[in-house]
Amino acid sequence: xxxxxxxxxxxxxxxxxxxxxxxxxxxxxxxxxxxxxxxxxxxxxxxxxxxxxxxxxxxxxxxxxxxxxxxxxxxxxxxxxxxxxxxxxxxxxxxxxxxxxxxxxxxxxxxxxxxxxxxxxxxxxxxxxxxxxxxxxxxxxxxxxxxxxxxxxxxxxxxxxxxxxxxxxxxxxxxxxxxxxxxx
Amino acid sequence: xxxxxxxxxxxxxxxxxxxxxxxxxxxxxxxxxxxxxxxxxxxxxxxxxxxxxxxxxxxxxxxxxxxxxxxxxxxxxxxxxxxxxxxxxxxxxxxxxxxxxxxxxxxxxxxxxxxxxxxxxxxxxxxxxxxxxxxxxxxxxxxxxxxxxxxxxxxxxxxxxxxxxxxxxxxxxxxxxxxxxxxxxxxxxxxxxxxxxxxxxxxxxxxxxxxxxxxxxxxxxxxxxxxxxxxxxxxxxxxxxxxxxxxxxxxxxxxxxxxxxxxxxxxxxxxxxxxxxxxxxxxxxxxxxxxxxxxxxxxxxxxxxxxxxxxxxxxxxxxxxxxxxxxxxxxxxxxxxxxxxxxxxxxxxxxxxxxxxxxxxxxxxxxxxxxxxxxxxxxxxxxxxxxxxxxxxxxxxxxxxxxxxxxxxxxxxxxxxxxxxxxxxxxxxxxxxxxxxxxxxxxxxxxxxxxxxxxxxxxxxxxxxxxxxxxxxxxxxxxxxxxxxxxxxxxxxxxxxxxxxxxxxxxxxxxxxxxxxxxxxxxxxxxxxxxxxxxxxxxxxxxxxxxxxxxxxxxxxxxxxxxxxxxxxxxxxxxxxxxxxxxxxxxxxxxxxxxxxxxxxxxxxxx
Numbered sequence: 186x187x188x189x190x191x192x193x194x195x196x197x198x199x200x201x202x203x204x205x206x207x208x209x210x211x212x213x214x215x216x217x218x219x220x221x222x223x224x225x226x227x228x229x230x231x232x233x234x235x236x237x238x239x240x241x242x243x244x245x246x247x248x249x250x251x252x253x254x255x256x257x258x259x260x261x262x263x264x265x266x267x268x269x270x271x272x273x274x275x276x277x278x279x280x281x282x283x284x285x286x287x288x289x290x291x292x293x294x295x296x297x298x299x300x301x302x303x304x305x306x307x308x309x310x311x312x313x314x315x316x317x318x319x320x321x322x323x324x325x326x327x328x329x330x331x332x333x334x335x336x337x338x339x340x341x342x343x344x345x346x347x348x349x350x351x352x353x354x355x356x357x358x359x360x361x362x363x364x365x366x367x368x369x
Numbered sequence: 370x371x372x373x374x375x376x377x378x379x380x381x382x383x384x385x386x387x388x389x390x391x392x393x394x395x396x397x398x399x400x401x402x403x404x405x406x407x408x409x410x411x412x413x414x415x416x417x418x419x420x421x422x423x424x425x426x427x428x429x430x431x432x433x434x435x436x437x438x439x440x441x442x443x444x445x446x447x448x449x450x451x452x453x454x455x456x457x458x459x460x461x462x463x464x465x466x467x468x469x470x471x472x473x474x475x476x477x478x479x480x481x482x483x484x485x486x487x488x489x490x491x492x493x494x495x496x497x498x499x500x501x502x503x504x505x506x507x508x509x510x511x512x513x514x515x516x517x518x519x520x521x522x523x524x525x526x527x528x529x530x531x532x533x534x535x536x537x538x539x540x541x542x543x544x545x546x547x548x549x550x551x552x553x554x555x556x557x558x559x560x561x562x563x564x565x566x567x568x569x570x571x572x573x574x575x576x577x578x579x580x581x582x583x584x585x586x587x588x589x590x591x592x593x594x595x596x597x598x599x600x601x602x603x604x605x606x607x608x609x610x611x612x613x614x615x616x617x618x619x620x621x622x623x624x625x626x627x628x629x630x631x632x633x634x635x636x637x638x639x640x641x642x643x644x645x646x647x648x649x650x651x652x653x654x655x656x657x658x659x660x661x662x663x664x665x666x667x668x669x670x671x672x673x674x675x676x677x678x679x680x681x682x683x684x685x686x687x688x689x690x691x692x693x694x695x696x697x698x699x700x701x702x703x704x705x706x707x708x709x710x711x712x713x714x715x716x717x718x719x720x721x722x723x724x725x726x727x728x729x730x731x732x733x734x735x736x737x738x739x740x741x742x743x744x745x746x747x748x749x750x751x752x753x754x755x756x757x758x759x760x761x762x763x764x765x766x767x768x769x770x771x772x773x774x775x776x777x778x779x780x781x782x783x784x785x786x787x788x789x790x791x792x793x794x795x796x797x798x799x800x801x802x803x804x805x806x807x808x809x810x811x812x813x814x815x816x817x818x819x820x821x822x823x824x825x826x827x828x829x830x831x832x833x834x835x836x837x838x839x840x841x842x843x844x845x846x847x848x849x850x851x852x853x854x855x856x857x858x859x860x861x862x863x864x865x866x867x868x869x870x871x872x873x874x875x876x877x878x879x880x881x882x883x884x885x886x887x888x889x890x891x892x893x894x895x896x897x898x899x900x901x902x903x904x905x906x907x908x909x910x911x912x913x914x915x916x917x918x919x920x921x922x923x924x925x926x927x928x929x930x931x932x933x934x935x936x937x938x939x940x941x942x943x944x945x946x947x948x949x950x951x952x953x954x955x956x957x958x959x960x961x962x963x964x965x966x967x968x969x970x971x972x973x974x975x976x
Contacts, residue, residue, distance in 0.1 A: 190574075193575065196396060200570065212379070225394065
């Protein structure tokens with residue numbers, strides 16, 4: 186197989202799934218540079234395995250699996266190097282802080298939800314990402330995380346409950362601090 | 370807390386783009402790592418070649434390489450085409466949920482059982498809300514009956530959306546088994562538009578490897594043909610022809626066409642149009658709302674004082690932006706459209722309800738009342754809501770308000786394609802995909818009257834083959850439009866709708882017997898006038914023709930090209946270069962830009 190042919194196949198793959206892979210990594214690691222590194226690793230791996238892909242799962246699920254595993258590797262080595270990935274610093278206070286006022290009215294709730302999701306531990310956040318960002322089925326999530334369908338369901342409901350708590354905490358916090366918008 | 374809106378919000382406010390730089394860096398790195406692997410093999414080769422028995426080594430290496438590539442090729446193409454999960458909640462148009470797939474020539478593949486982590490195509494719907502339904506329908510679709518002499522059983526229209534999922538083909542049917550073939554017409558353009566878009570940015574091989582295919586009937590019907598128009602007060606005219614089949618010397622090609630009456634817009638009572646526009650966050654992309662605004666300027670040009678125009682938008686909430694404006698108030702309408710902004714969630718069902726309510730407010734009795742839904746299909750709602758929407762659309766069409774769907778930016782199959790098609794099918798309208806300004810111009814300007822006005826609805830075709838002159842036949846395309854022979858005269862069963870001035874072409878590959886002289890088949894067409902619920906019958910017979918028009922040859926070139934594109938098992942001697950040759954001969958002098966564009970696509974594919 187000539188390079189040109191492989192190259193254009195990889196290019197088509199990136200056109201179709203690049204954004205999904207990049208942003209899944211970005212949401213997981215909350216770091217643009219790291220996300221881009223993961224992006225490269227994922228597609229290089231995909232390139233090397235393209236010919237042996239057996240279509241037992243969808244291309245998208247396959248790529249996301251590689252992405253999630255790559256992100257986990259990054260975290261492991263970052264932890265070992267004691268590098269601060271950053272998201273662990275997010276706490277409730279910052280969820281309610283400043284720039285929420287600048288957000289358009291209809292986006293305030295979405296912004297709060299987003300920050301709540303980003304404040305979750307990676308193992309919890311990944312469930313939300315896989316389910317609501319990547320829109321994967323329970324079976325697909327189970328195969329990516331190597332757990333049973335039932336375990337996915339359980340964990341997902343726990344995480345959703347956790348999110349609800351965080352969000353209602355935010356609302357209470359907002360009310361208490363009495364944030365107002367600059368121009369209403 | 371609304372998790373359903375999370376994705377939209379992230380896409381619009383938090384996501385980072387894949388820059389060209391990143392993409393190129395990655396491809397370069399990948400190619401380099403690939404070469405490393407090759408290099409190791411090459412080094413061994415190099416050492417061998419440097420040795421004295423160079424000729425013998427080269428011969429051995431060459432045959433090894435050939436064998437290896439043949440094996441890899443066979444292994445790759447030997448894999449069954451990926452199958453997909455569908456939201457097959459889009460069940461029978463008449464509410465019939467009997468959806469046994471009778472195995473119309475599936476490419477040697479059997480559907481997965483429930484327990485497999487199914488093979489799915491890259492673009493399958495993975496909306497969590499629809500997941501259970503797709504599993505259930507997979508189970509239904511595992512029942513397959515024999516090909517041979519299979520009676521044409523109903524495949525639910527809308528389950529296989531253009532270019533995605535399971536590729537099925539109608540098989541050859543012997544007249545001794547079943548000499549009657551029934552199907553409903555299809556004037557949707559989505560499959561051809563999406564193919565055209567894909568093929569501009571990837572090779573045919575990549576297109577095929579990703580499990581894509583083109584719906585032959587949608588490709589053929591994308592083009593304009595000069596068929597004999599209906600006379601008098603009949604809304605349709607049928608013509609037939611039979612000629613040689615260029616990819617199968619043993620067969621003939623039967624050509625059945627329907628031409629819809631071209632309405633004189635000036636003589637109509639005017640239309641009551643509601644533009645129902647999706648302005649959710651996902652519509653912000655360049656090829657969606659911005660393109661829509663430019664395209665709609667075309668539509669507005671074609672309106673007059675007789676027409677009544679309203680605009681309803683939906684995102685997280687529903688908004689009536691304009692109500693009851695006269696078609697002649699062009700700047701008022703255009704200003705309203707240009708002021709739209711995309712943000713928020715997608716309350717599709719609410720939007721539809723409001724649009725129907727506004728349409729009711731301005732209902733023109735005996736006139737044309739229609740909703741033009743413009744969306745990227747991202748409804749963000751579960752299957753029960755789709756069912757509700759479908760039922761609403763059916764109920765409203767019965768009271769005289771029809772629905773046409775315009776898809777903008779439906780590149781990503783996950784955006785709900787087949788749901789859009791189902792809404793249009795049930796709303797007595799077509800489903801048109803607009804992917805660029807030219808397409809917008811074509812659909813909303815040149816062909817606007819076809820989009821707005823239906824001249825014949827629920828159009829079904831039944832072909833009865835003469836058992837003494839025809840041995841077997843194969844319908845090319847229309848796989849997801851097949852009907853049972855009983856459905857033909859059942860007025861409750863829905864069929865496709867023909868817009869003003871539209872044409873429909875169907876091709877059968879026929880193997881004749883006993884010299885094949887004389888009548889080969891009879892064609893019956895059932896249709897309803899737009900304001901009636903009772904169907905009319907039209908009959909016509911077909912035999913071998915002496916005079917074949919350039920339309921026949923062009924259509925057969927399109928069919929031939931599709932056989933190759935789909936790597937059909939019935940392609941015989943079909944070739945893209947032959948299709949190109951014929952398309953050139955019968956298309957290059959036509960003023961029709963679409964034909965020229967098709968010819969250029971073929972040219973690119975064979976170069």
